[in-house]
Amino acid sequence: MLRYLGRRVLYMAATLLAISLVVFVVISLPPGDFVTALQAKYSTQGQGLSADDLENLRVRYGLDGNILAQYGHWFSQIVLHGDLGTSFEFEKPVADIVGPRLGATIGVSLATLIVTWAIAFPIGVYSAVKQRSIGDYTATTVGFLGLATPNFLIALVFIYFSVSWFGSVPSGLCSPEWCDSAWNLGKLLDLLGHLWIPMIVIGTAGVAGVVRIIRNNLLDELHRPYVTAARARGVPEKQLLRRYPLRVALNPFVSTIGWVLPLLLVGDIVVGQILSLPTLGPILLGALRSQDMYLAGSIIMILSMLTVIGTLISDLLLGWLDPRIRLMGMNGARQ
Amino acid sequence: MSEPLLEISGLKTGFDTYDGRVRAVDGVDLTVHAGKTLCVVGESGCGKSVTARSILRLVEAPGSIDAGSIVWRGDPEPFDVLELDVSDKRLAKLRGGDVGMIFQEPAASLLPLRTIGAQLIETIRIHTGADKKAARARAIDLLDQVGIPRPEQRVDAFPFQLSGGMCQRAMIAIALCANPSLLIADEPTTALDVTTQARILDLIRSLQAEYRMAVMFITHDLGVVAELADEVAVMYLGKVVERAGVEELFADPKHPYTKRLLHSVPVLGRDRGRDLPTIPGTVPNPLHRPKGCSFHPRCAEAIAGTCDLDEPPEIDFGGGRTAQCVLYADREGATA
Ligand SMILES: Nc1ncnc2c1ncn2[C@@H]1O[C@H](COP(=O)(O)OP(=O)(O)OP(=O)(O)O)[C@@H](O)[C@H]1O
């Protein structure tokens, strides 16, 4: 098991290295750089920048030289000093900008993930067991709608209704009076009061997706020989469902953790912008627009890391759930 | 003749398909006698498995049982299995309690994610109410009885760690856990190699003697029939076309289909170097059942104008011998 873990961590590191290179190159691909963007901004304000100014700025930001050298500098700083670099736009260390928002991002994503499963799991099981019932058709139809509706549209609909009904736009994760206070019950309740909106907006597609996965997995398993055999030896129906087909159907489900997480994070980019959440999504969008490359690169790296860790967790869970994965190859030889 | 234990009469089970209803079992009468072995033989697709599954009400949608009765006489008060509510305690007791069942694919019939011990202990506890420790001891004992070496270790093995033969032994152990009076074995050796097959058959025979249970053994292998059976039922396209004691059947087959079946079994000496006769044609699709006797298109003795028009009568030869064939219709004492 330890060797397996070690190997997985090594793969993870390699994956992250590859991602970092791709990310950096892609961010540098668009013509121009941060200084060009800055120049454009100044000229719209009627101030020109001389060629000397530009050159000075480039040297100051380390944007001279080729992009591989820049990459090398950036990456070695991260690995050796844990230094994510400086944001051009905010003129602050990237870590100071990202740090406070990381918690909110992870919090919103995990809360959404848990609620998604809590809702989707029973619906999916019901749909499969009562296949072709009215309940199943309802769940499947609503699921299609949920999958087909883009997140930002749901967010906009939310904003529309809250403006027309309550006269205000739901935004952020806390009300002004609670935002700076220390943690207590009141703040927690306030947070929950705000959290459900992004959760619904980001989670709708997720619920629909997970319902489909559970339903299809379970339908595949419900008529396997081992189910008939268990029924033939008198295992009561409820116990039978839980101990036999559901256990098998859970496996592919667990492996979805790996890709549900990035999906949630992507959802956050657009939805966070619309609902002005204090998460990483909106910052990432801004940084990409202004070619604030160290900020953008660092955020993408952090999100990738979370995803890779999510995949690792789901693999470990899978190994724990499925003895075939755990034992095969190690001592899976027939006894 | 010993007491009847299970009496199936007029059983009809069908499946809804896009092309219409398939009458997989179309009026089957069978009797299993206590302590005896009934072998059900027939070509693939003739409805053997569906018959077996109907007994424990295991037929799933799109299939359903349309008619007939399945009377269980193993209880002081006999009852019709088909009349029971699915939540009836008697059905729960029958499944895995009084009737054990083993299947064609032993490895697929066990859940790969749980140890064979877990699945065995679960069944023992359901039917005996034993506590965990006692159930585990009984599980190890049962694994030992079915000839699994080192049962104390194997009890914690997962099905994929065992060979097919070992899995079938584990399935047999599960089937035996509540001392059943009937073991239904649906082609339990088809997926196994010949040596393993012979060992499993030996095991079933010795367990049958030890537990004094009846066995309903489904197969398409006449060699197995000769070895195991007390009585034989020959099925063709959802019907029992001939019923006989095993010696009578091999010595004097009545139905043309049975004769053909016996002819296609090689006999050493006689058949060396010559082609085995095969039954011409294939089993018709049960959706397009031939009119009259369903065997007539393949039958060498078919009588034009009779076999292709009328359902053949069931001829009773006495002593439990019957054949569904018009050739014996003018027999003395025959009831049409
Ligand atoms: N789930 C199903 N859906 C539709 N038709 C079915 C289904 N199961 C069985 N049948 C029909 O029932 C007929 C009998 O099937 P059954 O499994 O009893 O055959 P069998 O005699 O056991 O054959 P084999 O020797 O191959 O096991 C088949 O020809 C098939 O058309």
Ligand SMILES: [Mg+2]
């Ligand atoms: Mg079969």
